[in-house]
Amino acid sequence: MTKTAIVYVAAAFFEIGGCFSFWIWIREGRSGWWLAPGVISLMLFAWLLTQVDASAAGRAYAAYGGVYIFASLLWLWTVEHVRPDRWDVLGSAICIVGAAVILFGPRLPA
16 A cells, blocks of 8 residues: 555544534534544644655645545445445545546656
């Protein structure tokens, strides 16, 4: 697995975990203490995206979007115990292919 792939997987974990802490607090009425690990997690997510080897921030973020969608469906399945349907899987596959095109496509010199 390349460094970029490892960073994207870790970033997705921290972003989804951080956002989920807000979901738990607001939507499920849990303690505000859920926000502390959520904020730390979101800070780690943002830092991780700066570690991606991409020529521009926007390109790194765009490619990450495909990974985030895939990881969100894994979260849906493993944490929330809701199995993704075929449309979730198809949409995620399309996004992963798009992310790969954005990140690894040949570039003209600037």
